[in-house]
Amino acid sequence: xxxxxxxxxxxxxxxxxxxxxxxxxxxxxxxxxxxxxxxxxxxxxxxxxxxxxxxxxxxxxxxxxxxxxxxxxxxxxxxxxxxxxxxxxxxxxxxxxxxxxxxxxxxxxxxxxxxxxxxxxxxxxxxxxxxxxxxxxxxxxxxxxxxxxxxxxxxxxxxxxxxxxxxxxxxxxxxxxxxxxxxxxxxxxxxxxxxxxxxxxxxxxxxxxxxxxxxxxxxxxxxxxxxxxxxxxxxxxxxxxxxxxxxxxxxxxxxxxxxxxxxxxxxxxxxxxxxxxxxxxxxxxxxxxxxxxxxxxxxxxxxxxxxxxxxxxxxxxxxxxxxxxxxxxxxxxxxx
Ligand code: 11C
Numbered sequence: 001x002x003x004x005x006x007x008x009x010x011x012x013x014x015x016x017x018x019x020x021x022x023x024x025x026x027x028x029x030x031x032x033x034x035x036x037x038x039x040x041x042x043x044x045x046x047x048x049x050x051x052x053x054x055x056x057x058x059x060x061x062x063x064x065x066x067x068x069x070x071x072x073x074x075x076x077x078x079x080x081x082x083x084x085x086x087x088x089x090x091x092x093x094x095x096x097x098x099x100x101x102x103x104x105x106x107x108x109x110x111x112x113x114x115x116x117x118x119x120x121x122x123x124x125x126x127x128x129x130x131x132x133x134x135x136x137x138x139x140x141x142x143x144x145x146x147x148x149x150x151x152x153x154x155x156x157x158x159x160x161x162x163x164x165x166x167x168x169x170x171x172x173x174x175x176x177x178x179x180x181x182x183x184x185x186x187x188x189x190x191x192x193x194x195x196x197x198x199x200x201x202x203x204x205x206x207x208x209x210x211x212x213x214x215x216x217x218x219x220x221x222x223x224x225x226x227x228x229x230x231x232x233x234x235x236x237x238x239x240x241x242x243x244x245x246x247x248x249x250x251x252x253x254x255x256x257x258x259x260x261x262x263x264x265x266x267x268x269x270x271x272x273x274x275x276x277x278x279x280x281x282x283x284x285x286x287x288x289x290x291x292x293x294x295x296x297x298x299x300x301x302x303x304x305x306x307x308x309x310x311x312x313x314x315x316x317x318x319x320x321x322x323x324x325x326x327x328x329x330x331x332x333x334x335x336x
Contacts, residue, residue, distance in 0.1 A: 002030035003332065006065045006089065008080060009072030010034030010045055010054050013164050014094060017321035018069050019045055021290075027325060028332070035060055036072070062087035066336070069324050070094060085123030090331065092125050092324045099126040099218060106221050108133050109326045110269040111140045115222075116330055125327055130319025131155050131211065131234065131243055132218040137292040137318075138247065138311045141267040142260055143223060147252030149305070150229040153215065156237045156244035157200060158282060160316050162187055170238055192238050200234040209234055242282030243315045250305045257299045260307055264294050269318075272297075279310055286312040290322045 005022070009015040015034070022029055034045045034054045041056035057076070062068070062084040070077045074097035081091045081098065098104045105115040106126045119125050128136070139148060159166040166187040173183040173193035183191050190197050200211035212232040220226045237244075264272045273280050273295035280286065280293035292313045300306025313319060 001332075002028035003067050003336075004031045004033070004065045005029050006033040006035055006060070006062070006068040006084075008035045008057055008068060008070045008076065011036045011040040011043060012071060013160060013167075014071040014316060014320045015069075016045070017316050018071065018324065019047055021317065021321050021325055023048055025322075025325060025329070027328065031064075033060065033065060037076075062089045065089045067328055067331075068092070069321075069328070071320065071324075081124050088123075090119060090123050090125070090336070092127060092327050092331075094127040094320050094324055096129065096214065097126075098122075098124055099128065099214075100221070101126075106218060107327050108136045108222055108323060109330050110267070111136045112222050112224070113330050113334075116327070116335060119331065119335065125331075127320065127324045127327065128218045128222065129211070129214045130161060130313075130315035131157060131232075131245065132215050132222070133319050133323050134243060134292045134311055134313035134315075135215065135245055135247060136219065136222050137267075137269045137313075138264070138294050138309060139249065140223075141263040141270075142249065142251065142255065142307065145259075145263055146255045148223075148228055148249050149252050150231070150250040151219065152231045152248040153233075154246045155200075155211075155215075155232065155234045156196075156239070156246075156282075157211075157234060158239040158242050158315060159192060159236065160241050161200070161243065161319075162236075166192075167240055170240065174238070188236065192236060194238065196238070197236040198233065200236055208232070239282050241288070241314055241316060242286035242312055243319065244282055245311045246308070247311055248300060248306065248308050250303060251307060252305070254305045255307060257297050257307065260309075261297050264297065264309075270294055280312050282312050286314045288317070289314060290318050292318060 035057040044051040071094040169187040211234040215232040216230040279295035296310035
């Protein structure tokens with residue numbers, strides 16, 4: 001059995017990866033409809049060796065597809081998701097627009113695939129933020145074993161999280177500075193080349209950024225436990241693909257680092273580097289693949305219930321496109 005599939009935002013960074021990963025994973029696509037705004041429509045994308053024309057989302061007949069992957073921005077999802085859902089298309093939305101609505105499942109398949117049972121509420125499923133997804137995959141086995149009371153996390157997030165313009169800015173600034181020229185900042189609030197920026201997304205009333213609060217709201221929803229305390233500092237680093245996270249947790253009952261490693265080694269979606277010196281990095285391990293890589297697992301010398309770990313993953317793949325497609329894989333296997 002195969003499915004007719006729309007990718008909205010097909011010319012964007014995540015959309016392009018979605019089309020590539022649908023092919024790589026052998027997702028049963030009957031007909032692919034790449035969609036974009038009228039400005040980007042008319043071009044082509046390559047799928048299974050063939051050029052497919054990008055159509056204008058404004059005039060698309062959503063009853064033609066059973067599945068829609070949306071990654072064209074929150075306002076675009078707000079406009080088209082209800083229309084698509086009404087026409088019978090199940091929307092898997094990669095934007096933050098619907099994530100916090102109680103009747104919309106927010107899903108990381110390795111963690112809470114059971115939440116998909118409610119997908120017919122609205123015919124919309126939300127894909128979490130990239131920095132939350134990799135943290136959830138890494139923490140789920142520990143949470144199941146001993147319970148997590150508090151998470152303190154610092155992120156080291158790549159520029160691809162900000163899309164193509166942000167990647168271009170890092171490349172251009174790097175080249176300009178190495179050639180003794182001025183580095184203009186447009187996509188970021190500060191110079192990103194040879195620098196780190198402790199701001200991702202806008203500042204909120206509590207002085208956290210929205211990126212940091214997404215990690216709080218989404219963790220509690222995905223783990224189904226609003227008592228879990230999350231404290232995040234999100235930082236942009238001059239890396240093209242892959243987010244790193246230094247995660248420090250306090251568990252409800254203590255867990256020895258070796259026992260934690262044993263759990264992580266068996267858990268789905270995780271590649272564990274058990275030897276401390278064999279730690280994973282964005283470039284050497286995460287970039288270009290679909291796993292969550294965990295290393296530096298050790299007990300916290302400052303807290304009896306503390307455990308630390310370093311987690312990296314490709315934010316465009318597992319953090320966005322791959323996770324959306326894995327949601328669809330579970331959906332067609334178990335529900336459609
Ligand atoms: C970043 N995490 O790295 C953001 C990108 O809510 O889906 C993804 C934003 C989102 O800039």
